[in-house]
Amino acid sequence: MVSRVRAELRKLLGLPTAWVGLVLGTLTAPAIVLLNAPYTRRAIAAGTLTDTSDLGLRDLGVGLIGPMVLGVIAVSSEYTSTSQHAPGARQLTATLTAVPDRLRLLVAKTAALVLVVAAQAAVAATATLGLTQVLHGDHVPAPAPARVAGAILYWTLTALLAYAITLITRNGIVPLTLLVINSTVVSVSYLLTKITDLASYLPDIVGAQMFIRDADFPVEIAPLTAGLVMTAWVAVLLAIGAVLFQRRDA
Amino acid sequence: MITVDRVSKTRSRTRILHDVTFEARPGRVTGFLGPNGAGKTSTLRILLGLDRPESGAALICGRPYRKLDRPLTTIGALLDGSGAHRARTARAHLRWVAASNGLPDSRADEVLEIVGLTGDARKRAGRFSLGMSRRLGLATALLGDPEVLVLDEPVNGLDPVGIRWMREFLRNSAAQGRTVLLSSHLMSELAEIADDVIVIDKGRIVARGSLAEVTGDHRTLEDAFFALTATEAVRPW
Ligand SMILES: Nc1ncnc2c1ncn2[C@@H]1O[C@H](COP(=O)(O)OP(=O)(O)OP(=O)(O)O)[C@@H](O)[C@H]1O
Ligand SMILES: [Mg+2]
Numbered sequence: 001m002v003s004r005v006r007a008e009l010r011k012l013l014g015l016p017t018a019w020v021g022l023v024l025g026t027l028t029a030p031a032i033v034l035l036n037a038p039y040t041r042r043a044i045a046a047g048t049l050t051d052t053s054d055l056g057l058r059d060l061g062v063g064l065i066g067p068m069v070l071g072v073i074a075v076s077s078e079y080t081s082t083s084q085h086a087p088g089a090r091q092l093t094a095t096l097t098a099v100p101d102r103l104r105l106l107v108a109k110t111a112a113l114v115l116v117v118a119a120q121a122a123v124a125a126t127a128t129l130g131l132t133q134v135l136h137g138d139h140v141p142a143p144a145p146a147r148v149a150g151a152i153l154y155w156t157l158t159a160l161l162a163y164a165i166t167l168i169t170r171n172g173i174v175p176l177t178l179l180v181i182n183s184t185v186v187s188v189s190y191l192l193t194k195i196t197d198l199a200s201y202l203p204d205i206v207g208a209q210m211f212i213r214d215a216d217f218p219v220e221i222a223p224l225t226a227g228l229v230m231t232a233w234v235a236v237l238l239a240i241g242a243v244l245f246q247r248r249d250a
Numbered sequence: 251m252i253t254v255d256r257v258s259k260t261r262s263r264t265r266i267l268h269d270v271t272f273e274a275r276p277g278r279v280t281g282f283l284g285p286n287g288a289g290k291t292s293t294l295r296i297l298l299g300l301d302r303p304e305s306g307a308a309l310i311c312g313r314p315y316r317k318l319d320r321p322l323t324t325i326g327a328l329l330d331g332s333g334a335h336r337a338r339t340a341r342a343h344l345r346w347v348a349a350s351n352g353l354p355d356s357r358a359d360e361v362l363e364i365v366g367l368t369g370d371a372r373k374r375a376g377r378f379s380l381g382m383s384r385r386l387g388l389a390t391a392l393l394g395d396p397e398v399l400v401l402d403e404p405v406n407g408l409d410p411v412g413i414r415w416m417r418e419f420l421r422n423s424a425a426q427g428r429t430v431l432l433s434s435h436l437m438s439e440l441a442e443i444a445d446d447v448i449v450i451d452k453g454r455i456v457a458r459g460s461l462a463e464v465t466g467d468h469r470t471l472e473d474a475f476f477a478l479t480a481t482e483a484v485r486p487w
Contacts, residue, residue: 007350014342015335082331085380085407089331093300094343094390097327098350100299100316249301 001108004099008074008112011095017073018116025066025120029128033059037135044139052140053147056132057211060151061183063124067117067155068179071162074113076172092250102246106167110238113163114156121155150210150223160234161203167241193218203233251276252398252431257296257306266292267453269306274431274446276397279424281444281461282433283471285479289453290433291329294402298327310398322351325398326391332383333390336376340367340386343375348393361389366415380407388416399423401432405439417443441471451479 012018033040033056043049078092099105129143165175182188183204192199200206200219209217209226221229252274259267267289274280284290295301297308299315307314310325318324334343344358362368365385370378378386384407391399399420405413421443424430434440440447447464449457456478457464461471468474 003352004350007346010342010346010349011335014338014346016337077335080335082334082336083376083378083380083383085383086331089329089333091333091335093329093331094333094347095350096300097298097333098322098347100318100321102316250295 004108005111008108012074012112015077021066021069022120025063026124029060029063029124030131032062033128033131051213054212055140056129057151060128064158064183065180066120067159068162070117071159072166072172072176074163075166079170096250106242113159117156117159121152125151147211154207154210157230157234164237164241167245201229203230206230251311251429253309255307257303257308259304270455272448272458274429276429277424277427278445279420279430279443280446281440282448283440284450285435288450291402294400320351322394324396326396328387328391328401328404332375332386334375334386338375339372341371347390351394353393357393361392365389381412398429403434404432437472437475449478
């Protein structure tokens with residue numbers, strides 16, 4: 001078990017794309033806090049910020065691209081063609097000949113992803129919230145540990161969501177594009193909440209309620225319930241992905 | 251020891267393997283011969299637990315591949331390509347594979363040396379030539395010093411020196427008591443290294459036995475092959 005997790009960690013951290021996700025995901029949020037500092041100061045002075053305890057936690061959102069990239073490529077790297085000489089050849093062949101028990105393999109892969117993303121989230125949250133304290137400490141209360149934990153959990157579950165979807169699609173481009181667009185350009189899930197309250201239970205929307213208090217959420221959901229709902233989404237998608245992975249020919 | 255017992259497989263509603271049955275024994279090189287599309291790769295993928303048979307079983311030392319613990323110490327496989335992600339160096343690839351089976355990092359450099367890739371250890375797999383990829387794939391197969399070797403068209407893409415090297419390597423492996431199973435559509439190649447031959451055509455085993463038995467009354471293995479697979483030479487106009 002330990003050796004399999006070690007191998008999966010090496011595989012993931014040996015990919016240049018993984019480092020793009022790690023660096024982008026860790027640095028974007030602190031950079032935004034820094035860039036927004038003058039604007040934030042003015043907003044605080046003018047009293048237009050309703051709940052300053054949300055401040056750093058809200059900025060964390062832009063870093064989610066990191067967990068999304070990591071979750072997708074942990075799987076998609078197995079399916080990309082390894083060379084032009086053999087278009088059908090993929091890393092998955094090496095992976096499954098080394099660890100043929102697919103359930104054990106998925107457990108190790110999932111564990112490696114969770115370790116990497118949780119560490120990244122902890123670093124990004126510390127940097128973002130620390131910077132917020134340094135810049136606006138007089139007006140912003142120190143973040144509650146439970147909310148920080150909620151944010152780290154949100155990052156980890158987001159990575160697992162991306163991972164599970166890619167396990168189903170076996171291709172990284174479509175899920176990564178959709179997830180990144182949904183979290184940056186236009187949030188389709190957010191638009192859906194304007195149409196139906198049910199959309200408040202979509203994983204990305206509900207998950208944010210674990211640590212963000214004041215936003216125009218149409219339905220208020222308690223942090224614990226929010227965490228459970230998002231976990232349920234991830235669990236169901238992971239279960240579907242795992243069953244397909246188990247059944248399909250490699 | 252490899253045992254394939256009445257393996258059948260259907261793909262896109264066509265039966266591509268019909269009750270495929272054969273053995274490969276320790277200390278011998280077993281050649282798996284058949285024309286393009288006969289079902290060689292399909293059979294080997296089932297043997298390696300990558301694809302599932304519809305019925306029948308394929309066993310390595312009495313156990314299905316998926317039930318092997320630390321399989322690389324029992325069996326090494328070489329399929330199409332190297333199995334290394336393009337962005338990884340040869341050494342990084344070999345190290346993660348070694349780690350997954352509890353083997354030390356030092357094995358990576360040892361197998362690179364065996365296949366003659368020491369100088370390319372830090373090169374990314376995506377930059378490898380066809381022949382270098384084959385060698386890296388073989389290096390991966392050798393990590394756990396396995397007693398069984400399964401190779402799909404191992405000389406594909408190798409230069410004459412590489413082909414001779416591969417031939418000697420496989421002969422030596424068998425001489426040391428290993429089980430060696432290799433597929434090929436090159437009859438002259440197989441005739442030079444195989445002790446036993448299995449001939450597959452359109453998903454059915456049409457002959458199996460020692461090289462002499464399969465060649466039978468025919469002048470060469472090639473003649474026997476054409477007789478067995480009833481492939482008609484295309485008549486020039
Ligand atoms: N994914 C697939 N879907 C449908 N048919 C397939 C698939 N893969 C292989 N086949 C069919 O299975 C048959 C056996 O193919 P296989 O690759 O095993 O042959 P082979 O003996 O390895 O041939 P070659 O010498 O060309 O490598 C062929 O008729 C092929 O068209
Ligand atoms: Mg083939």
